[in-house]
Amino acid sequence: MIGSILVANRGEIAVRIIRTCRLLGIRAAAVHSDFDEGALWTRLADESLRIGPAPVAQSYLDIAAIIDAARTAGVEAVHPGYGLLSENAEFARAVEEAGLVFVGPRPETIALMGDKTAARAAAIESQVPVLPGSDGVVADFSEAMHVAERIGWPVAVKASFGGGGRGIRRAGDESELEEALASAGREATAAFGRGEVFLERYVDRPRHVEVQVLADHHGNVVHLGDRDCSVQRRHQKLLEEAPAPALGDEMRDALAKAAIDLSHKVEYRGAGTVEFLVDPQREEFFFLEMNTRLQVEHGVSELVTGIDLVEQQIRVASGEPLAFRQGDIDLRGSAIQARIAAEDPWDQFRPSSGRLSDLRLPSAPWVRCDFGFERGDAVAPHYDSMFGKVLAYGLTRAAALARLGQALEELRVVGVPTTAPYLRSVLREPDFAAARHHTGSLERDWQPDPEHRPTSQADTGSDGEAPQVRQVSLPWGAQSVAVTIPLERSSTARRLSKMTGGTRERDVALAVEKDGDSTVRAPMDAVVVSLRAATGAEVAKGDTVLLLEAMKMEMEICAPVAGTVQSLAVDAGQSVQSGTVLFAMEPANATS
Structure with a gap:
């Protein structure tokens, strides 16, 4: 077996891989950006190597830096985890060209399935239904x-x-x-x-069902059952469970066969997932994509099969044949996972960053917590907002749901808002409990009500109700100033929400309350995606001036007043810190 591995990732999945390496007696090396120095995964690894500054493009996406780190650590293999470079064929090829083993499929397979149009063609050739x-x-x-x-x-x-x-x-x-x-x-x-x-x-009200596959270098392919990932917002999964509930045996068998047929067609190696859109009413399913990596939700499949998918990835990469056949895999019980992200569901799932001043994980029978952080660690604005997962198992789906609900109630996070309280409420939704939900249920029917947000996450007024604005302090030289963030969504945001088929980050208009100055500043660390107005442009109140992206979400930054845009101080592609001046407004009444 491979004796040493560099984990080319961060956070929860880096911790997960390192722990399996330790169980197998494999030396594990970690990587870190400047921001992540001393993070949990660096403390668990046998050694940790710096790969660059905090921005992901200069560290975790820097192929040359990661290859150099692998050479310095003297490892035999590189595990990419999920996200970041995990489905980058160029990275997989660079690993192999460096004389190292890539823990994943062949670069050619990654490239083929990473091109969604080519993957669609491969599905058609495999007689897998496509839209x-x-x-x-x-x-x-x-x-x-x-x-x-x-x-x-x-x-x-x-x-x-x-x-x-x-x-x-x-x-x-x-x-x-x-x-x-x-x-x-x-x-x-x-x-x-x-x-x-x-x-x-576009399929209205579909379910998102996927099949976990494992394949070795000797032509063996098996599946580890299916998962339902239909609770989503902005096409990002929030709850995942195995097996997918309320599927007939014929549909379940057809999905598994399609996944295995496609895996054979593309000569797959390692752990992968074939995703489908399912129309329960018409009893139809359609190929969506194939993820050529470990999935965030792999843990629920591990709980119902007892198979360690990371271990299997490493064994396959070592050249070993699968130690079991399809008939040996016993699918038993039900498991469900909640993604814990630093987002405020009662504020349009707005991402946040900050230090975890307190973090207490639930400890109960049949509950598993996969976290990449401990109390005192910081959730950075440079990376994905998800920092942990809570999973629960039961012999029945009802038992698994009850255990997850209790675990989420016991989870305590102080320092950033999280998705946990909202997901606990989703578990109690009648349509979810009866498995009548679909990919649009959250955004159409289960929108968080700001009036019922937990007081621990709310900025409440004297009457205990959520205010229409939020006030925060931002640095202004050696002093600080009050910043007002209106919470009302503009007509532009409503139009975009309708157009994208779901909720998007609402408009944000920031007005600095200092001597009538209407300077607009960045609400958090972000990247300028595009400019919608230039210096000198006349805009109405609520018009979009520029777009920011932070932690995988876009935010529209709008004019707080009608008037003329002055001193636009940023360019597209520029990184900005919280409090950075974006532009100033000269109100219309000031020029008349």
């Missing part, structure tokens, strides 16, 4: 319109090189298509460096 859509990427708006009229409205605009729910937009008619194309392409370019998009028919 009607474009034959490859669409070149421009005219071609997209032609495809949309052929397959019918609404359509889904998808990034060809996307993943993890990013680069997906819904368009219900011609007026929404142009913005959907631009928005999906922009997000994909920022996240994956490629902005090509294709179109598929």
Whole structure:
């Protein structure tokens, strides 16, 4: 077996991999950015190596820096975890060219399935059902319109090189298509460096069901059952469970067969997931994509099978054949997972960063906690907002749900708002308990009510109700100033929410209350995605001036008053810190 591994990741998944390495007697080396120096995974590893500054592009996405770290550590293999470079064929190839073992599929397989249009073609050749859509990427708006009229409205605009729910937009008619194309392409370019998009028919009220596969270098492929990941917001999963509830045996068998057939077709190696959209009413399913890596939700499959997927990845990468066949895999009971993210569900899932001044994990029978942080550690604005997961197992689905609900109630996090209280409420939703939910249930039917937010996460007024504005302090030279953030969503945000088929980060207009100055500052560390107005432009109150992206979410920064944009101080692609001056406004009444 491989004797030493560099874990090319951070947070929860780095901790997860390092712990399996220790169980197997494998020397584990970690990597860290300047911000993550001394983080939990660096403390658990046998050694940790610096790979660059805090921004992800200069550290965890720097292929050369990670290869250098692997050489310095003298390891035999590199495990990419999930996210970051895990589905980057160039990275997998660079690892192999450095004489190291990549713990994952072949670079050619990653490239094939990472190109969503090529993956779609492979599915068709494997006789796996696919949605009607474009034959490859669409070149421009005219071609997209032609495809949309052929397959019918609404359509889904998808990034060809996307993943993890990013680069997906819904368009219900011609007026929404142009913005959907631009928005999906922009997000994909920022996240994956490629902005090509294709179109598929949009399925209303589907379920998201996926099948976990394992394959070795000797032609053996097995599945470890299915999972349901239908509780989502902005195409990002929040709750995942195994097995998928309320599926007939015929549908379940067909999904498994399709996943195995596709895995054979692309000569898959290691752990992978084939994702499908399921229409329960019509009893149909359609290929969505294949993730050529470990999934965030892999733990629920481990709980119902007793198989350590990270261990199997390492054994396959070592050249070992699978030690079991399909008939040896015993699927027993039910498991469910809640993603714990530093987001405020009662504020449009707004991401936050901060130090975990207190973190107490639930400790109960049949409960598992996968966290990458401990009390005192900081959740950084540079990375994904998810910092942990809570999983629960039961012989029945009802038992698993009850145990997860209790675990989320016992979880204590101080320092950042989290998704835990909201997910506990979702577990009590009648449609979820009866498995009648779909991918749009959260955004259509289960929107958090600001009036019922937990007081521990609320900025409450004297009457105990959530205010219409939030006031925070930001640095102003040697002093601090009060900043007012209106909580009311503008008509622009409502239009974008309708266009994307779900809730998006609401508009944010910041006005500094200092001698009538209307300077607008960044609400948190972020990257400027694009500018929507130039210096000297006349705008109305609530008009979008620029877009920011932080922790995988876009925010519109809007004019706090009607008037003229003055001193636009940033450029597209620029990183800004919380409190950075973005632009100033000269109110209309000041110029009249």
